[in-house]
Amino acid sequence: QSVLTQPPSASGTPGQRVTISCSGSYSNVGDNYVYWYQQLPGTAPKLLIYRNNERPSGVPDRFSGSKSGTSASLAISGLRSEDEADYYCSSWDDSLNGVVFGGGTKLTVL
Amino acid sequence: QVQLVESGGGLVKPGGSLKLSCAASGFTFSDHYMNWIRQAPGKGLEWISLISVSGTTIYYADSVKGRFTISRDNARNEVYLQMSSLRAEDTAVYYCARRDLAELARFGSWGQGTLVTVSS
Numbered sequence: 066q067s068v069l070t071q072p073p074s075a076s077g078t079p080g081q082r083v084t085i086s087c088s089g090s091y092s093n094v095g096d097n098y099v100y101w102y103q104q105l106p107g108t109a110p111k112l113l114i115y116r117n118n119e120r121p122s123g124v125p126d127r128f129s130g131s132k133s134g135t136s137a138s139l140a141i142s143g144l145r146s147e148d149e150a151d152y153y154c155s156s157w158d159d160s161l162n163g164v165v166f167g168g169g170t171k172l173t174v175l
Numbered sequence: 176q177v178q179l180v181e182s183g184g185g186l187v188k189p190g191g192s193l194k195l196s197c198a199a200s201g202f203t204f205s206d207h208y209m210n211w212i213r214q215a216p217g218k219g220l221e222w223i224s225l226i227s228v229s230g231t232t233i234y235y236a237d238s239v240k241g242r243f244t245i246s247r248d249n250a251r252n253e254v255y256l257q258m259s260s261l262r263a264e265d266t267a268v269y270y271c272a273r274r275d276l277a278e279l280a281r282f283g284s285w286g287q288g289t290l291v292t293v294s295s
Binding site for chain 2: 067097098100102104109110111112115116121151153155156157161162163164165166167168169
């Protein structure tokens with residue numbers, strides 16, 4: 066059971082906009098930044114969003130993040146086949162004194 | 176460019192020990208906190224441990240506390256994970272990850288991972 070809650074799956078057709086939610090509590094999402102990682106099949110995770118809504122250089126602006134209270138979300142617009150991957154949210158947890166991850170969301174591009 | 180290369184994984188019997196290493200290059204290793212994160216087969220990411228730049232601040236996930244020990248050698252640009260009393264549920268790909276700046280959960284660089292299999 067992950068500390069952060071994500072839907073196990075999401076899907077969309079090319080060009081569509083999809084969102085992935087991440088629910089936590091005050092000790093993690095509510096009081097700390099949220100990060101999103103993309104993991105393509107057979108590869109290491111890659112930082113996609115930092116500080117709730119910032120993109121590292123090289124990440125397309127089709128990817129955006131937001132946070133409100135103890136929930137966060139990742140939005141992907143103009144969906145492309147290469148976006149098919151697993152997506153994880155994470156944050157620091159003040160009570161656990163550690164990093165917590167969501168269980169991951171498998172995105173399928175139909 | 177930043178490179179993290181894990182090594183030391185393999186097959187070990189339950190109750191056994193194993194030491195993982197992560198060799199860093201392409202950045203000033205002694206400026207960054209380092210972390211170990213694992214992923215069991217077909218499962219999600221699980222943070223395991225972090226170590227501060229000097230090694231004086233160390234945290235562990237409850238699942239490995241008392242069994243795993245993180246350490247680093249800034250002269251060698253390496254971080255280690257000594258694992259003991261291994262269990263079947265420790266079977267996973269183990270990644271080392273560099274923490275960026277002072278952000279507690281920002282991992283901008285990851286290694287390719289090393290597989291640890293705990294089985295009799």
